Amino acid sequence: MARYLITSALPYINGIKHLGNLVGSMLPADVYSRYLRLRGHEVLYICATDEHGTPAELAAKEAGLSVEEFCRRQHDLQAEVYRGFALSFDYFGRSSSAQNRELTQHFGRRLTENGLIEERSIQQVYSPADGRFLPDRYVIGTCPHCGYDRARGDQCENCTRLLDPTDLIEPRSAVSGSTELEVRETRHLYLRQSQLAERVRAWIETKQDSWPVLTTSIAMKWLNEGLEDRGITRDLDWGVPVEREGYEGKVYYVWFDAPIEYIGATKELSDSTGGEIDWRSWWRGEAAEDVTYVQFMAKDNIPFHSVMFPAMQMGTGEDWKLADYIKGFNWLNYYGGKFSTSQNYGIFLDQALELLPADYWRYFLMANAPESDDTSFTWELFAAQVNKDLADTLGNFVNRVLTFSRKRFGDQVPAGGQPGEVEARLGERVAAMLGDYSEALDGMQFRKAAQALRALWSEANGYLEQKAPWQEIKTDPEAAALTLRTAMNLIQLFAQVSEPIVPDTAARLRGVFPGLAGTEDGQRTWPTPERAAALDTVPAGADFTVPEVLFRKITDDDLAAWRDRFGAQ
Ligand SMILES: Nc1ncnc2c1ncn2[C@@H]1O[C@H](COP(=O)(O)OP(=O)(O)OP(=O)(O)O)[C@@H](O)[C@H]1O
Ligand SMILES: [Zn+2]
Structure with a gap:
């Protein structure tokens, strides 16, 4: 641990x-x-x-x-x-x-004691129309680096460069829109980041191989542009007061x-x-x-x-x-x-x-x-994935298995015969997929993790289609029972491993097998590959319940209404 x-x-x-x-x-x-x-x-x-x-x-x-x-x-x-x-x-x-x-x-x-905060007299934008000094992000204008015309005085959203309001071309007040801005002198505290740049760089360099490129590239871009000292106080009432003489009415940035x-x-x-x-x-x-x-x-x-x-x-x-x-x-x-x-x-x-x-x-x-x-995000993509992955794949599997089993074998998990070749291979694939899923989560690869989870759901559907218990029951009820018991074990596996991404659904799936040990809060664990492959956590004879439909489908009418309500183009 x-x-x-x-x-x-x-x-x-x-x-x-x-x-x-x-x-x-x-x-x-x-x-x-x-x-x-x-x-x-x-x-x-x-x-x-x-x-x-x-x-x-x-x-x-x-x-x-x-x-x-x-x-x-x-x-x-x-x-x-x-x-x-x-x-x-x-x-x-x-x-x-x-x-x-x-x-x-x-x-x-x-x-301050370490000499890393110092006071500077600076020129700051004052707006007579607003009767106040304007905090950086309340001065808007054109970015001197990339030309974006709605850059804020603290940072250009377009090129992510940090700015000072006085860098902006054609500045205006975001509060009143006034362009009659004055620059007045005032005193502020500065964090001497320049003194710390090399230490930070050395630290980031130790992370180059393990952190996401997005993170290290942004950090390095900042460091390579030269880490400038940064004003850390503002003329405001709301914030953490600065304990220093002459800093009444100023707070930390x-x-x-x-x-x-x-x-x-x-x-x-x-x-x-x-x-x-x-x-x-x-x-x-x-x-x-x-x-x-x-x-x-x-x-x-x-x-x-x-x-x-x-x-x-x-x-x-x-x-x-x-x-x-x-x-x-x-x-x-x-x-x-x-x-x-x-x-x-x-x-x-x-x-x-x-x-x-x-x-x-x-x-x-x-x-x-x-x-x-x-x-x-588009509504079309959202509806398509919800309907296919959640409703048709996971929801439908759970519902088909449980309603069919209840209809033919009653309220307990049916026994059936010994798992065969098909179940053994299913178990192997499930364990491998669980391995991919765990690896994606360990690596914080969330898209991959969701894909791997969906692959598990889909594997379960494949198994059900292959075994077709609704056919098996006609000639070999024992075989149908085995299929359903195995499928119910997949449901139980989903109850365990879906929890990080869809926790409420996982809780509802746990409710399918109310008496099962190890499902309480604080007792739940992640299945080992062996346990996942065995598909035998839920024993024959265990009680089960059939939950309400897990996911409803998004209809064309929903889509039209939501596109309309939220504006979608
Ligand atoms: N469209 C987005 N996609 C992904 N992450 C976002 C998005 N917008 C904001 N974030 C992240 O959300 C987190 C919380 O941000 P915060 O509450 O400061 O809002 P924000 O970044 O000012 O967003 P907004 O521009 O909508 O006000 C931050 O990590 C921010 O980077
Ligand atoms: Zn810019």
Whole structure:
């Protein structure tokens, strides 16, 4: 048994997230966590809402709420939606917590003591029309590197380069649209990343062979462009206060405190258990030496996690746990463009759950995860895969086997004769496919994992077609009984191994054999190849029940209505 610390990029607080956020961070982290738990490992899966920064402040204002109240409500709404998607966080915290404030200030102090934070007088964009200094992302203009005309003052979404607002060509205020911007002098703290660049580079170089190319290439691109010192304070009220004279009305930049919240949330959990779970044992020095720390995020977040956060951790001179693996994702697009919360574009998680239960989405998203490239959600593809893989392959198999067996042999698993050649070969193939599936999950190859799971479902259908118990029963009821018992063992295997990707369905499949040992929470395990090949976990005579139809088909009418509702072109 090993210890795994898993974190997924923190969802920002500005509204319910969309399918892109889910597939690019939380869902793969959940699938991996569930798999590792079934493998018997000790897993701590941590996530939280990212609550600081100007967008939260502005959204609160628009909602007529104090920013504290706005964040509290939005946190609860997000938490509820994630429960709906069966995300198995061990803790879902809040970056505005007292724990995070304390840790962020601690990081600030340590970095200052080590000479890695310095004060600079800078020119900052002030908008007289808005009566305020504009935070970087609230200045919009043309990217000097690639010419993208809606680049934000902190980062160009198009070429991922980090920017300063004053780099932008033809800048304007994102708050009021005003182009009458002034540049005024103000003082801010800078993280001297340039001093840490070589240490970070040396660290990334040790990961070149094992991390996804997407991750290391983005990290290296950043380092090769020259790691510049980065402003880490902002003129805002909402955030972690900077403990320094003259810094009243300034807070730490949201990208400074957000990754620290991975630690903060662990401490929130630790405190909520009265110290029973010791946060230090996951994050500090020797106590955390046996921990494997895996982070999940999409590509825009990779620079912060592969370079800036580790630089901060190293810069403290303390023994913080660094990421052992960073799994990065490309974009999931919705028709022509990127899903976007701020543009209200695509399908949002609450809407998705109104249409269909979580597993339909979870399966589709993992089968189409944007791993090697961007991928697209289309309603047509979604309907086709749900209908074929979930309804026709898995759902139909389960339903046919159980209803037919009940009709001919009653409410217990029929005995039948000894497994023959066909069953032996089936067992071998199933074990091999399970091997592929496990390997894909071990390697965090989620598309491959979903494919391998589908291959197992499909193998079961192939077996049933080949044996055709509805024919066998006419001449050899014993043979039909053997086929059905074997098929029921496949159902039981699916109940075990489908859990990471479609956990609610797995729970319903466990309900098929209510008395079976080892199916309770905390007792479930991952089958060994031998156990999978034997196909004999469910004995003859065991009770079974027939579940309601597992997956409903998406009809042409559904498709038309959903395309219409969400806009699809
Ligand atoms: N279309 C997408 N496909 C895959 N991952 C995405 C997509 N959009 C956002 N993400 C990821 O979701 C995670 C949470 O992001 P966050 O809440 O900050 O939203 P965001 O990136 O600002 O998205 P949006 O642009 O929709 O507001 C991050 O890891 C981010 O990279
Ligand atoms: Zn650009």
